[in-house]
Amino acid sequence: MLACNFGKLEEEISLVNNSQAQWFHIDVMDGVFVPNISFGTPIMKIFQQKAEKPLDVHLMIVNPENYIQKFADLGSEIITVHIEASTHLHRNIQKIKSLGIKAGVALNPHTPVSSLSSIINDIDLVCLMSVNPGFGGQKFIENTFDKVAELKNLIIDSGSSALIEIDGGVTEDNSNKLFDLGANVLVAGSTVFKSKNPRNTISKLISG
Numbered sequence: 001m002l003a004c005n006f007g008k009l010e011e012e013i014s015l016v017n018n019s020q021a022q023w024f025h026i027d028v029m030d031g032v033f034v035p036n037i038s039f040g041t042p043i044m045k046i047f048q049q050k051a052e053k054p055l056d057v058h059l060m061i062v063n064p065e066n067y068i069q070k071f072a073d074l075g076s077e078i079i080t081v082h083i084e085a086s087t088h089l090h091r092n093i094q095k096i097k098s099l100g101i102k103a104g105v106a107l108n109p110h111t112p113v114s115s116l117s118s119i120i121n122d123i124d125l126v127c128l129m130s131v132n133p134g135f136g137g138q139k140f141i142e143n144t145f146d147k148v149a150e151l152k153n154l155i156i157d158s159g160s161s162a163l164i165e166i167d168g169g170v171t172e173d174n175s176n177k178l179f180d181l182g183a184n185v186l187v188a189g190s191t192v193f194k195s196k197n198p199r200n201t202i203s204k205l206i207s208g
Contacts, residue, residue: 002189012193017051023185026056026058028060030062056104058127060134080106080125081104090122106128113154121160123162124161126163126165140170141169148182149181165183165185166186168187188205
C-alpha cells in the first residue's frame with residue numbers, strides 16, 4: 001500500500017478489497033532504519049476500519065519491540081520485524097505470537113539466509129527484501145532468486161512451515177519464477193498502483 005494514492009486512500013483500499021489480492025501489505029518506515037518515513041498509527045486506523053482482508057504489517061523501524069502491542073491493537077494479523085533491527089529477535093517473535101498474531105522476519109538484500117537457521121521453526125513468514133528497503137519503485141535484485149531457493153531448502157530441511165514472501169520489484173516478468181522457486185507471497189506496490197488496470201494486474205500476478 002506504500003505505492004497507493006493516499007489522497008484517495010479509501011478508494012484504494014476498496015480497490016484491493018474487490019481484487020484477488022489476499023492481504024494488505026503495510027510498510028511502516030521510521031526514517032531511521034530506512035531513509036524514508038511512511039505513516040503511523042492514524043493511517044493504520046483507517047486500514048483497520050476499511051480493509052476486509054488481513055493486514056500484513058512490515059515494521060521497517062528500529063526498536064520494533066516498542067510498537068508490537070500498538071500495531072496488534074490496530075488489527076494486524078501478521079507483524080514482520082527486521083532481523084537487522086532486532087537486538088533480541090527471539091523475544092520479539094515470542095511477543096508477537098503471544099498476542100495471537102503471525103510473526104514474520106524480514107531480511108535485507110545483503111543479509112544471508114543462514115542467519116535464520118536458529119529461528120526458522122519459530123516464525124510463520126520470512127520476508128525477503130528484493131530491493132533495498134525505504135523506497136517504492138525500485139528494480140528487482142536478481143540475486144533474490146538464489147536466496148529464495150536457499151530459503152526454501154532451509155524450510156524443507158528444518159521442517160518449518162514458514163511462508164516465503166518477496167517484497168520489492170515484483171512484476172509480471174518475475175512472478176512466475178518466484179513462485180516456481182518456492183515463494184508463497186508476492187508484494188507488489190508500484191506494479192499494481194501505477195498500472196492502468198490495477199485489479200487486472202493483480203490477477204495476472206496471481207495466475208501467472
